[in-house]
Amino acid sequence: MVRGRPRDTGVEARVLEAAMAEMRAGGYDGLSVDRVADRAGVAKTTLYRRWPSKAELVVAMITGLRAAVPFEPSGDPRRDLTELVTGIATTLSAVPTTLIADLAAAAAREPRVGESVRALWAERHAAVTAVIGQAQADGLVPGHASPAVLVDQLVGPLYYRLLVTGEPIDSAYVRELVHSTLGPDPEKS
Amino acid sequence: MVRGRPRDTGVEARVLEAAMAEMRAGGYDGLSVDRVADRAGVAKTTLYRRWPSKAELVVAMITGLRAAVPFEPSGDPRRDLTELVTGIATTLSAVPTTLIADLAAAAAREPRVGESVRALWAERHAAVTAVIGQAQADGLVPGHASPAVLVDQLVGPLYYRLLVTGEPIDSAYVRELVHSTLGPDPEKS
Amino acid sequence: MVRGRPRDTGVEARVLEAAMAEMRAGGYDGLSVDRVADRAGVAKTTLYRRWPSKAELVVAMITGLRAAVPFEPSGDPRRDLTELVTGIATTLSAVPTTLIADLAAAAAREPRVGESVRALWAERHAAVTAVIGQAQADGLVPGHASPAVLVDQLVGPLYYRLLVTGEPIDSAYVRELVHSTLGPDPEKS
Amino acid sequence: MVRGRPRDTGVEARVLEAAMAEMRAGGYDGLSVDRVADRAGVAKTTLYRRWPSKAELVVAMITGLRAAVPFEPSGDPRRDLTELVTGIATTLSAVPTTLIADLAAAAAREPRVGESVRALWAERHAAVTAVIGQAQADGLVPGHASPAVLVDQLVGPLYYRLLVTGEPIDSAYVRELVHSTLGPDPEKS
């Protein structure tokens, strides 16, 4: 069917792994295509055949990070949101801050990187939005704010602390965020 | 007092202005030190004597953007917060997004840069915190959330949209943020 | 056999030619690597891939000057030595003095350069030595001096005038040298 | 009489000494005016007030090297020439070869350096010329060669070996040179 020599299936994994290591070490700018190829034991030609630019390579690497996060809504928005936001916070804390920052910078520069980064979070953000929407429909959340804004106010502070203020993000903070958004827990009074 | 030839005071202003122009035109990567020096009518050595690297130059440029923002609390938290958050949003929008993102990346890598960036916003964030605190004391804001969290929820979403989702930040959005934080305006019902 | 892309054979010639032109115009210091690359229509990186420094480039250029000099001994040592020494003097005069001097300086610093410079003259000096030896065997040269010393006394003064005294080297001077070494021409008395 | 602060008399010596040390270490190109000034504990301005360029500084340094060499002609040209040429050879061997070579290179580039180098040797070369002339007048040297050429043939080979062939210069070689120039010693037969 396909004529010539088939592509080496191991190349992709080795290159993306090498790229990840380079990115961890030196961020986006510190990632050198030459070094990635070298570290992966692959010719630069081979690399460029698959990803037409450094940005696209990083995009692919990021996309590969997307892990399927199992989430089953329990119906209790307070519990569900806490679980979801905690998951996001945990993921953000698992990688070096510089990586997140460099990714944001690359996203600002390269539209394609931006898309891939957004796609990375899409699933989780959609889940958050869904929970918020359902809670509002059930009257459990004050209705004077749009769901989109509430999502931003739940997730945005995580990035804000990470990239701007540098203040710590712990489970207490996540609870405070949810608490502030949903209002006081009626069952606890 | 100081022995040698004093530094040409005009250099700094000319260089930073040139750097700003270059940054606006082509982002961080598009900013060439040679071109900046050329445009500022300054030798590259002179430039490097003051800022030891391109990154430091950009940091200095950003720091120079800190404008004293006159703010007089009116006593009405709704109006004051809208004004303050609008000011922050305006400033963020006035410079290229890449600049903000690159700044965040540099801040993550270099503690010194992080400090300078935080110092950049310190004044405004203090003002927001003060207004929130006063409003809570006056009973105009629901008291179930700490002021620090509320500040994060007011300002964080701006960065979040800018650096992550890429969604637009307009005056309507700012109003929604304030609205969501303070609750429905009682005077409007 | 050789794996990668083969080197562009035209590069070397074009660069060395450009370097020669620059050297003629402004001497060693006046030779700018950037300008050479530009004039040769070659990227500076390409140039540095072959010659790791400006000095090595100049050395290569000099080495390239070695021209096969046809020499057929006539049997008359007076005529042969005059021809050979004139040839050396002509070559020395054809290039800027600074080039010769810089070469000697480089040779003193870098053994490898020294070798290449000596190799440059090897052929001609061997010819001079051969002629002197033959003449001595034939009794045409006073035998109280070793051939090696006579060669030094024939060729050394050329360098001496060029590099030290700065006095001119013309055909009359060459004749005087040969005359002084061989003694008066018996046929002319 | 003279207004203002008098010149610091120690400056000159300290600078020339520092320049000599730099020149020994790295040759003419390796000598940096900034470093010389620093090492001498002198401001660059002060240095440039005295010597208008790096070349002139080196000239002054070389001139300072000229040592008065006592020489009393004995009347025996063979002995006198041996003594003189040995003295030159000794001086040449006392300093690093690179220094001699760099000096020659600088002389070729900078006319003023050339003059100073020639002046350095003037005294000794004049002595050699005088002895040769006297010997010729006394009929002790074959008269078919001009004194100037004979001088070149006595001194030139020293530079030739030093800068070109790299062959050693010892007392035996000096004797051979004199021997070759004056012819066989009649007293020894």
Add this chain to the structure above:
DNA sequence: AGCTAATCGAGACGGTACGTCGCGTCTTTCG
């Protein structure tokens, strides 16, 4: 079995920018 087509490794190449070094000039303050 031979031809054809695609892949891979290796490295040359152009272009652009970076940061450093050196020279010689200048502008100050201090003695």
Add this chain to the structure above:
DNA sequence: CGAAAGACGCGACGTACCGTCTCGATTAGCT
């Protein structure tokens, strides 16, 4: 007025990186 200190302009050097290119060697499917 000399000296110290250091800023400044200019120009060159050598390095790093990106993305393109040109090779030879390999590995398949197709005729």
